[in-house]
Amino acid sequence: MQGADTLVRAMALGLVLAAGEGVAQGVVVPTVAVRAAAVGQGLELDGRLEAVRQSVVAAQVPGNVVQLAVRAGDVVKAGQVLARIDPREAQASVARGDAGVAQARAALSQARADVERQRELKKQGFISQAALDAAEARFLAAEAGLAEAAAGRGQAALARSFTTVVAPYDGLVLATHVEAGDLATPGRPVVTVYAPQPMRAVVYVPASRRAALGEGARAQVRLPSGRWVQPAKVTVLPGADPVSQTLEVRLDLAAADVGQAVPGQAVRVRLSLPGESGPGSEAAGQRLTVPASALLRRGELTAVYVAREGRFVLQAVRTGADHGQAGVEVLAGLSEGQAVATDPVRAGLAGAVPQQP
Structure with a gap:
């Protein structure tokens, strides 16, 4: 409470200083009485x-960020480059995949030729069925090896494509989470994009x-x-x-x-609440209210100017729901019947006095 009182006094002094020394004395400010009003209980x-639609676009491969192509607030299109990750390791994996495919293709070619020879020899009765079965098994294994090598190469190519981070849809950049030179790891946020x-x-x-x-x-x-x-x-x-x-x-x-x-x-x-239709409904209750115009808000402080002994005193209050024309609920800081200034800016001027009823 001591901190709040100090802030109130500082606000009052600031308003007086802002008004200047040349402000005319005796500014009359209208007041309104704090009354209990029927308001909804929602x-x-x-x-x-x-x-x-908001997405945190994350890295999917490890590597250093070599380029951050956008900044917060930029407009982006679907597929536009947001950042680039060092692709050298991914390119090496693709090269290994290409070599594996070539090796598997050569092994398959030899296995095909071998099984064809074995079939001819079997027709002529020079080899057993077991020898032919073994050759056919090697041929099937070579086919499977080529498929495996092709899949590995495709996976490496996919990983290489992940080194370029792109926008998933048209939108705006809300925030960037890395800078050029940072180490990206799978799952680390790079850019937040929203529509x-x-x-x-x-x-x-x-x-x-x-x-x-x-x-x-x-x-x-x-x-x-x-x-x-x-x-x-x-x-x-x-x-x-x-x-x-x-x-x-x-x-x-x-x-x-x-x-x-x-x-x-x-x-x-x-x-x-269900069944509530306004201040006159059965769900309505009595609450202390003041007009929204009577409230003075400065940062986290909400206050009103209370008429007291022919002058205005700044009083901190705690407010609740805003009920429009019915006013704003006052949860603490005021009592029913007190008079508050309807224009808190004028009430803070030097020499301001409450209007007589």
């Missing part, structure tokens, strides 16, 4: 935006509030722009996290609603 939680559309909001709901996600529940998402929108689809993952005991909820958003928002931005998600 859930409102912090969430984040994420791309529906800017579609987007979704992700929020974690306590498992004990599973009822808020049942049939008939409604959801709203407040985007970074401050606008509330309805998600196109709500998906609740079936399992709960064993540590946090929360359920992951994904809310798909329309492209027109998302606008210029990017993955990782914070959002607010409001979940209405």
Whole structure:
């Protein structure tokens, strides 16, 4: 609390200094009384935006990164080169594969000629059936050896192709995880790529509030722009996290609603309980509220200017859900009947006084 009080005093001093010495004294600021209002009892939680299509492209072969071709924020096309890994070891493996194929092909050619001679000799009665069977077995083994050598060569060629890391689809580079000269190992992230559309909001709901996600529940998402929108689809993952005991909820958003928002931005998600239709419904309860315009937000601190003895005092508060026209819930810091400034910027000016009722 001592740290919060110090921050409040620092904020108040900063607002006074920012106002300047030439500000006229006696600025009158309207106030509003803190009252209990009927608001819905749904859930409102912090969430984040994420791309529906987001991939961490990882290395599949070991080697030094010889080129990083993109940076965070770059636009990429499907198949575009993202990074290159030293291909010399992979090229050597392909050369070994080529030699193995040539050797297996020569062995097969000799085994074919040998089995044909053995068949002719068997027809003339010069060799036994056992000798012919042995020659045919060697021929089949040579065929299998050529197939094995070809498969090994194909595997080496595939590994060589993995030395060039490419984009899996059209999108944007969210982050790079290596630099030229770093050692890449199989599974090490190289680049994170995402498609800017579609987007979704992700929020974690306590498992004990599973009822808020049942049939008939409604959801709203407040985007970074401050606008509330309805998600196109709500998906609740079936399992709960064993540590946090929360359920992951994904809310798909329309492209027109998302606008210029990017993955990782914070959002607010409001979940209405089944049967709740607004402040006048049976599911509504009484909560202390203040208009959203009365709140002063600076970093992690939220405060209001309280009218006290003919002047304004900055008071830190803890807020809850934003209920639109009904106001923002005040969980701590205010009592019913207190008067707060409706314009906190003007209330912070030197000489500001509350408007008389």
